[in-house]
Amino acid sequence: MAFIQTDTFTLRGYECDAFGRLSIPALMNFMQESANRNAIDYGIGIADLERQGFGWMLMRFRLQMHQYPRYSQTIRVITYPTVVEKFFIYRDFRVEDEAGTLLADATSVWLVFSIEKRGMVPLPDFIKKLNPPTGLEPLPKLSAKPDFQTNPFVPTQQKDVEVGWLSIDQNQHVNNVAYVQWLLEAIDKEVLQTSELIQIDLVYRTESHWGDTLQVQSASEAADTFVHRIIQPESGKDVLLARTRWTSVHS
């Protein structure tokens, strides 16, 4: 059986930013919630994997904002798996207003790790055999290694954050969206006040843990484009790599 998940969310005040637009972390949390529910229908929810000694890891995520919904609007989040490969499973998201206008879309790549081996494994059979819904055109495939991962990176801004208790989820992992919050809060005041985000492209690399101090770095790539890294200074490991694109508003 194939499952398409559809959830409606009526935007609450605290889910909106200083300009009354749905905040990016709130939207990503909605998407994460819908993805979890869809996975449960497929028998591949977090608990299903855990029982068999596995866990999900988000590897890539790219979000495109077309139009920001605002306080008290109702939106629909639609998500489904698109492609299953040996190591990766792909999932798309569409966000629509009540009239069906596309507000945002996103595509993502997930892998499975073995709790015992503490590393990535081929998708177990019960995941590999799932049927994505048919007749839906998947978004273009994300590359495993985008250019902002391989290009030289010289940070011009740097900030420390501590992984707090409230960023830890029921599975004792740091919520994927928490990193995006830290990345956004490290962005120039000027940019946050005069622009809105139109694209965020993410590469998740390593897990971090409660109490870790992370370094959030960024650099401007063009007037409207930034690259970001979150690193674990002690190990020198990259936790997250990202590129964000912005457009001027409120001028």
Next chain:
Amino acid sequence: MAFIQTDTFTLRGYECDAFGRLSIPALMNFMQESANRNAIDYGIGIADLERQGFGWMLMRFRLQMHQYPRYSQTIRVITYPTVVEKFFIYRDFRVEDEAGTLLADATSVWLVFSIEKRGMVPLPDFIKKLNPPTGLEPLPKLSAKPDFQTNPFVPTQQKDVEVGWLSIDQNQHVNNVAYVQWLLEAIDKEVLQTSELIQIDLVYRTESHWGDTLQVQSASEAADTFVHRIIQPESGKDVLLARTRWTSVHS
């Protein structure tokens, strides 16, 4: 006319903490959202006040947790004004599960400030004349100056936080719940891992602003009780005073 606001919330994964319990900041955000909606029905919403040159300020808030709801449960938040005085308006909250069992309750005290005078004013007539619903027993009145405000306070723990972009609401104020997040994240790992919060009592004193660095201080008052302060180190002003009570779990 009198209005009682009732909203239902089905708990999403990211609204729950590492033990799968509804997180305190998520619950307080639900309450804040329901309070805003109730205020709009009464014609005393944030926008109604702003048009007349006024703003709301939360002065006191006390939350009692009786039982924590968990992921995917549906809860009801019920809120209404209880008493209107010359300077203060009181508002109660009840949180119930679907069977009507009381999970939490809270009481709060609000004042009005004049944007022009930049200070507290008596409640304007259009607020003063409102009718609280009848037949509901208000929770005991909170004192304006609780003992944890006047007792000597010697912090044993201290931590800096920066007021980030995502804590700023549409009215350019710091979300009242953000302070509670910072306060909770500054609490001992041991306490967070072995206890759950059963009461939080808050005194809001001064506004802070985007980009401010605040100091989160705490001290143990008894084995299960802590006092907290959030201060603006530059001005020396208190932003928030609090007491939290905890009970052991997960033993």
